[in-house]
Amino acid sequence: MHRAKPLPSYLVQRYHGWKATTYSENSAWYRRLADEGQRPRAMVISCCDSRVHVTSIFGADQGEFFIHRNIANLVPPYQPDGNQHGTSAAVEYAVTALKVAHLIVLGHSSCGGVQGCLDMCTGKAPALEEASSFVGRWMDILRPGYERVKSRNLGESEAASALEREAVLVSLDNLMTFPFVEEAVLAGKLSLHGLWTDIGAGGLEYYDTATERFLPI
Incomplete structure (x- = not known):
């Protein structure tokens, strides 16, 4: 080089x-x-966004979190097709080698990746529809979440906020398609958590399975 x-x-x-x-x-x-060596208690999957500072939010020290960041904090479905899968590899290592007890998906407000997905799905970002767009093909993971948001007939800002939370839910659903994740969850060795943070207000919400809503922490 x-x-x-x-x-x-x-x-x-x-x-x-x-x-x-x-x-x-x-x-x-x-x-x-x-x-x-490292013995983190939790893995955090968060967005690449420079404004999301995972260790600061939780006051974590070195060695506490195994952190993986990507556009819009997405996890793809389990798909061992011989291609290179950075996020899937990180999840596999955290669960099978490090044996983390908690796996957290952290979404956030004003997410550019989620907005890109919204624009792409509504025809406002044709460049993202190109087969050569890495961002566009990555955001295809979120299309099921977009379809759910679309059915709610929300305004643009409300739709973006709802889709940010859907990015968390889609990732949680996809995590359970990984056999080693499902096995660890069913055995009580691994807990999945969905969070969303408001960058400007410093708020933090968690997904409550009982009410199927994001609630303030």
């Missing part, structure tokens, strides 16, 4: 600041993590 360049100076400065403070004050903990 001949096109890689040195880090921007502001990132270099931040690294040195972290090394001199946070790392220096907790160096024994970092060495223990390195020597003993």
